[in-house]
Amino acid sequence: MLARRIIPCLDCxxxxxxxxxxxxxxxxxxxxxxxxxELATRYYREGADEIVFLDITASSDRRxxxxxxxxxxxxxxxxxxxxxxxxxxxxxxxxxxxxxADKVTVNTTALKRPDIIGEIAEEYGSQACxxxxxxxRRDDPGRDRISVPTSKGxxxxxxxxxxxxxFSGVDAxxxxxxxxxxxxxxxxxxxxxxxxxxxxxxxPLTDAVCKRVRIPVIASGGCGNxxxxxxxxxxxxxxxxxxxxxxxxxxxGVDEVKRYLAERGIHVRV
Amino acid sequence: MTIAVVDYGVGNLFSIYxxxxxxxxxxxxxxxxxxxxxxxxxxxxxxxxxxxxxxxxSRFEASILESLEGGTPIxxxxxxxxxxxxxxxxxxxxxxxxxxxxxxxxxxxxxxxQMGWNTxxxxxxxxxxxxxxxxxxxxxxxxxxxxxxxxxxxxATTDYGTEIAAAVSxxxxxxxxxxxxxxxxxxxxxxxxxxxxxxx
Numbered sequence: 001m002l003a004r005r006i007i008p009c010l011d012c013x014x015x016x017x018x019x020x021x022x023x024x025x026x027x028x029x030x031x032x033x034x035x036x037x038e039l040a041t042r043y044y045r046e047g048a049d050e051i052v053f054l055d056i057t058a059s060s061d062r063r064x065x066x067x068x069x070x071x072x073x074x075x076x077x078x079x080x081x082x083x084x085x086x087x088x089x090x091x092x093x094x095x096x097x098x099x100x101a102d103k104v105t106v107n108t109t110a111l112k113r114p115d116i117i118g119e120i121a122e123e124y125g126s127q128a129c130x131x132x133x134x135x136x137r138r139d140d141p142g143r144d145r146i147s148v149p150t151s152k153g154x155x156x157x158x159x160x161x162x163x164x165x166x167f168s169g170v171d172a173x174x175x176x177x178x179x180x181x182x183x184x185x186x187x188x189x190x191x192x193x194x195x196x197x198x199x200x201x202x203x204p205l206t207d208a209v210c211k212r213v214r215i216p217v218i219a220s221g222g223c224g225n226x227x228x229x230x231x232x233x234x235x236x237x238x239x240x241x242x243x244x245x246x247x248x249x250x251x252x253g254v255d256e257v258k259r260y261l262a263e264r265g266i267h268v269r270v
Numbered sequence: 271m272t273i274a275v276v277d278y279g280v281g282n283l284f285s286i287y288x289x290x291x292x293x294x295x296x297x298x299x300x301x302x303x304x305x306x307x308x309x310x311x312x313x314x315x316x317x318x319x320x321x322x323x324x325x326x327x328s329r330f331e332a333s334i335l336e337s338l339e340g341g342t343p344i345x346x347x348x349x350x351x352x353x354x355x356x357x358x359x360x361x362x363x364x365x366x367x368x369x370x371x372x373x374x375x376x377x378x379x380x381x382x383x384q385m386g387w388n389t390x391x392x393x394x395x396x397x398x399x400x401x402x403x404x405x406x407x408x409x410x411x412x413x414x415x416x417x418x419x420x421x422x423x424x425x426a427t428t429d430y431g432t433e434i435a436a437a438v439s440x441x442x443x444x445x446x447x448x449x450x451x452x453x454x455x456x457x458x459x460x461x462x463x464x465x466x467x468x469x470x
Contacts, residue, residue: 001388001389001429002384002386002387002388002410002430003386003387003388003407004386005386005387044454049386049387049409074284074285074288075288075292078289078292078451078452078453078454078455078457078458079409079452079453079454080409080452097282097284098282098284099284100284100285100288101282102282102285102452122318123318124282124317124318125317125318125319125411126383126413127317127383127385127411127412128282128317185383185385185411186385214381214382215381215382215383216381216383216385216386239381239385239386240386269387269407
């Protein structure tokens with residue numbers, strides 16, 4: 001039986017030579033967590049099923065730094081590496097794969113030019129193309145929105161882009177379905193309302209997307225402890241849970257989270 | 271002591287190269303068919319569609335077959351496994367047909383692709399799976415799977431909606447549906463087993 005995956009996420013600020021892992025709250029209030037390849041290697045040894053690097057500096061002059069982060073990591077880490085942030089062209093994608101990544105995640109560029117999803121899938125396969133969606137809850141259901149019952153009544157979710165700085169007007173759930181149709185192999189679904197809050201995953205959002213696509217969904221945003229991961233796996237169809245802060249600041253080891261889940265009947269790789 | 275990784279122009283060979291280097295197997299990327307001689311083992315990777323892999327791989331067909339018939343251990347990985355079979359539902363191109371059987375789509379009852387870690391059910395004792403048990407997990411990413419006509423080639427299966435061929439072996443021909451280069455320490459163990467076979 002296929003195991004549910006635990007994925008540590010490393011948000012990387014590449015303005016310094018080796019890069020540094022940072023983590024914000026609701027996409028703001030940045031805090032420093034460590035050196036990317038060192039943290040990735042630690043998580044690999046603890047049993048991480050996959051590692052995600054997101055370049056949050058996302059400007060073109062940092063690209064070479066990201067490639068060296070990937071190269072340093074890939075020497076010691078033998079689980080899939082997904083890399084995203086600031087990818088604009090298939091040429092960018094080639095550079096990332098050449099450095100040793102196994103998947104790329106696209107967000108802003110895919111919203112602005114959806115064809116890039118098919119272009120990546122054609123060259124590297126669907127499995128290598130993850131569409132990342134940063135979803136913000138909106139409590140004013142308008143027309144042509146997919147509404148979801150939440151604690152605030154009926155809500156819809158709007159895609160943000162440019163690292164949470166701008167909003168696209170696009171319905172996040174509808175976009176997930178379109179991304180699947182265009183050739184995405186996986187959806188990385190982040191709740192902007194929960195990100196960095198430690199309040200737990202956005203279950204209505206995650207559930208709504210899982211029920212509408214037939215590709216794996218990675219739940220992200222809000223994980224504060226192992227119980228939250230148990231909750232998202234037992235109440236939604238999420239294939240994987242992504243977390244950052246709980247691993248970075250030593251509150252939980254990846255191995256501890258997995259033991260917690262296994263004891264409660266969740267099928268994980270231990 | 272060198273292992274050839276056939277670089278026929280599909281996808282991303284860095285991971286397999288890197289893993290082989292990590293276990294000191296002396297990997298070498300081979301981009302031309304005539305260079306595929308004198309290696310102790312040959313790895314045939316594969317990503318993307320069956321048809322694209324076959325079109326790109328066809329110029330290597332004769333030289334890989336020559337290695338195979340000369341007794342060199344050959345290891346196909348993922349789509350590099352699927353192309354060893356006769357044909358696939360994914361594409362009209364014919365496969366290499368070195369193992370008889372078809373490649374068919376995963377059942378509708380499960381999410382496609384299968385993406386993630388799954389356990390094996392070991393069907394026969396083979397050197398390439400030495401040190402591996404039914405409790406170990408391996409990383410799979412695929413939408414199609416191989417159905418060999420002769421079940422005796424099955425070394426291990428996995429369960430994903432139905433019984434999926436995870437590893438096949440016949441004499442010096444080996445193939446894995448999962449990615450050993452992305453399957454942690456146990457995946458490296460399988461690659462190491464393959465490399466040891468090439469030293470016999």
